[in-house]
Amino acid sequence: MNFTISEEQQSAQQLAQQILSDFTEVDKLKAMEQQQQSFDADLWQALAKAGLLGLDIAEEQGGTGLGFSSLTTLCEEVGRTVAPVPVIPVLVSAAGTLRRFASDSQKDQWLPGVASGTTVIGAALEEYNNDDPTAPSCSAQKMEGGYAISGTKICVSAATSANRILLSAHTGDELIVALIDPRAAGITLNPQLVSTGETRHELVMAKVQVPTEDIVATGSEALAAMDWAHLATRTALAAMAVGLCDKMMRITGQYTSEREQFGRPIATFQAVSHRVADCYIDVECLRLVTQQAASLIDEGRPAKDAVQIAKIWCGNAAHRVSQAAQHCHGGTGVDRDYPLFRYCQWARQIELTSGSSAQITGELGQAICAEYLPKVG
Amino acid sequence: MNIELTAQQKALQQEVREYMKTVMTPELLEEIKIPEFKEGGGPEFRKQYARMGADGWIGLSWSKELGGRELSHVEQYIFTDEVVRSGFAYPFLTTESTTPVIAANANAEIREEVVGGVKQGKVVIAIGYSEPNAGTDLASLTTKAERDGDDWIINGQKMWTSLANYADYVWLAARTDPDETKKHKGLTMFLVPTNIEGFSLTPVHTLGVRTNATYYSDVRLPDKYRVGEVNAGWKLITGQLNIERLSLFTHGQVDSLYQGVCEWAAETAAPKGGKVIEQPWVQHNLATVKSGLEVVKLICWKQVWAMDQGPLNMADASVAKVYSSEFFVELYRLLLEVMGQAGTIATDSPGAVLRGKLEFRWRVGPVLTFGGGANEVQRDIIAMAGLWMPRTR
Ligand SMILES: Cc1cc2nc3c(=O)[nH]c(=O)nc-3n(C[C@H](O)[C@H](O)[C@H](O)COP(=O)(O)OP(=O)(O)OC[C@H]3O[C@@H](n4cnc5c(N)ncnc54)[C@H](O)[C@@H]3O)c2cc1C
Secondary structure, three states, X not given: OEOOOOHHHHHHHHHHHHHHHHHOOHHHHHHHHHOOOOOOHHHHHHHHHOOOOOOOOOHHHOOOOOOHHHHHHHHHHHHHHOOOOOHHHHHHHHHHHHHHHOOHHHHHHHHHHHHHOOOXXXXXXXXXXXXXXXXXXXXXXXXXXXXXXXXEEEEEXXXXXXXXXXXXXXXXXXXXXXXXXXXXXXXXXXXXXXXXXXXXXXXXXEEEEEEHHHEEEEHXXXXXXXXXXXXXXXXXXXXXXXXXXXXXXXXXXXXXHHOEEOOEEHXXXXXXXXXXXXXXXXXXXXXXXXXXXXXXXXXXXXXXXXXXXXXXXXXXXHHHHHHHHHHHHHHHHHOOOOOXXXXXXXXXXXXXXXXXXXXXHHHHHHHHHHHHHHHHO | OEOOOOHHHHHHHHHHHHHHHHHOOXXXXXXXXXXXXXXXXOXXXXXXXXXXXXXOOOOOOOOHHHOOOOOOXXXXXXXXXXXXXXXXXXXXXXXHHHHHHXXXXXXXXXXXXXXXXXXXXXOOEEEEOOEOOEOOOHHHOOOEEEEXXXXXXXXXXXXXXXXXXXXXXXXXXXXXOOOHHHOHHHEEEEEEEOOOOOEEEEEEEOOOOEEEEEEEEEEEEEHHHEEOOOOOHHHHHHHOHHHHHHHHOOHHHHXXXXXXXHHHHHHOEOOOOOEHHHOHHHHHHHHHHHHHHHHHHHHHHHHHHHHHHOOOOHHHHHHHHHHHHXXXXXXXXXXXXXXXXXXXXXXXXXXXHHHHHHHHHHHHHHHHHHOOOXXXXXXXXXXXXXXXXXXXX
């Protein structure tokens, strides 16, 4: 048992902190919010130069190969700074899956560009009412030289700038994982404004032709790939929520220590300070379950329960901390000229991405039932 | 980072688990059905406690000099977790909280008498801090000790002195400086033998366990029973609180309740066909319990791991206390809901589920959130030590 964060991981985290805070001054964030796409290309390049886009990409493909846990610390820092960069879809859901499940030639084709920041591979894992990429309703039809994919994915990040988008579809007999070109014939990208304030896209596919070279996996391999992507994405979201919630709580601790009403700092009212203390407890609990899930994934150990628990905590903590932070700020908490609101927007987005707490509690409950029914036979 | 027990630690866990099965004899299981003996003190309890001493299981965390094995905090936690899980009323406050403090601060003769006795499983020590008018604000206590030659004369009343009905000593906090401005700096610690003249008690029956009011009427106590310097008692009291909490909120005791209810729900028929566990609302409760329980485990492990690295962070210790105490209460309810009315059937009545363990846990549950450092005070500490917020008033 060892809760120490490795030195390499610590220095990656510090480096990320430094770069991200340089690029996320309020004026910069505001400017970014005026743009069509909230994707800070300069920041992305800076992260690439520092080697931070390749934390979970093998050295052969130009990464540092530090592993999944290190990548989750980058996600945490992005949460802490609400930086407009798509680290989770690109680095976790797409590149992380490619690293583990793609052919050597696909890895050589795509991952060096992801690590160097010249290529963006997006991911589209969710559909309406379905966050499970192992059971998509999108369909794939085998044809000469590849597959034709039809169906709809939702809330896709970086869809207009991505070179490829990783997604799954079903042939009827088996699952396939494919890289689709968002400019291919048969694709419509419909803008979707989401809670974070950014524009994402509904990705509608009508018999989009995907050549064999862009098929990442089929059958049981595809199932394993999407299983991994699902677990890794949920864990990365929880890590991002650690950064978000920690920052919201600290902003609130500071604000309530300075803001005075009735002639004294409002933090000297127990009712106020205890609400912030409860955030501290939530953050610590969320951090622990997230670290556990990330380290299990990193070691390639069974992680399903741990990930479900982490995402349940993620949704609950994100909701509670966000509401407490806004409540303790009064009107300032909803003012768009004060930094807090962005964190609250992200918190809601993350809470409802890749399965809500209620849904995953249901999933975990079914798993408990399946575990115990045969035991007592 | 690796958040798992090592092979060696798992082996220790297994060893303690197997050993504790031999301690929980059928005689002891019968004996603890008697309310008076639920928290220990019966003849079979005494016998098994002494056997643990003879077999070398007491004081594993103590220094080699005291006859211990200097177990790391992680190993000590593994031991504690398994002992609590077994249901044995092991006197942790005696062995882990007070005895090491006594060993470090008492005079040689008392040290020999008490530490040696505890090591052999022959001595139990009750904690005499709280008073009718001194609870959370412990330092306002008024039981006083006055110097008289080589002795101290003690007068006052303690409240909630658990185990005093069978303990050999009371670890007593008394005021030795009446100056009101020296609230925390006027307290001294004593060991009071329970057979001494002027000591008496009356039982206090709580919803869960029996405890006591203890009275000190001109108790003449030789100075050798003083522990530590005069007026330096506060540090001895607070120094052991974190250790005390580590034995209160262990994972195994609640994990075994969860597992027990899962098994019960998997074998028990549901009203409209299938098993109880197949109902979505039951699954929801069990999953909620499981996701909270995981944090209890991680918090315990992180704390003991951190204690092996250096002093425990104050805010983290308070997080552990607040989270665990409130979650335990929530867990009892969520699991009781699964059992429905059967959850209200007491230990020895027909139809009791899990031998009525949860019915009993519910009754002792409320103490968790105000005892061992009230949660309000813990939240104050979190805000101050964790977030540098100003003191509340
Ligand atoms: C079964 C049982 C066994 C016990 N065993 C022992 C024992 O062996 N030895 C021993 O010394 N004591 C023992 N205790 C006593 C226990 O430590 C006290 O009950 C505890 O310290 C709380 O004190 P109190 O009961 O006087 O409540 P109070 O201190 O009066 O608290 C009442 C309420 O006020 C709240 N409160 C208090 N201060 C604040 C504040 N600053 N801010 C906000 N809210 C506050 C509390 O949280 C609580 O909700 C035992 C108690 C019980 C019930």
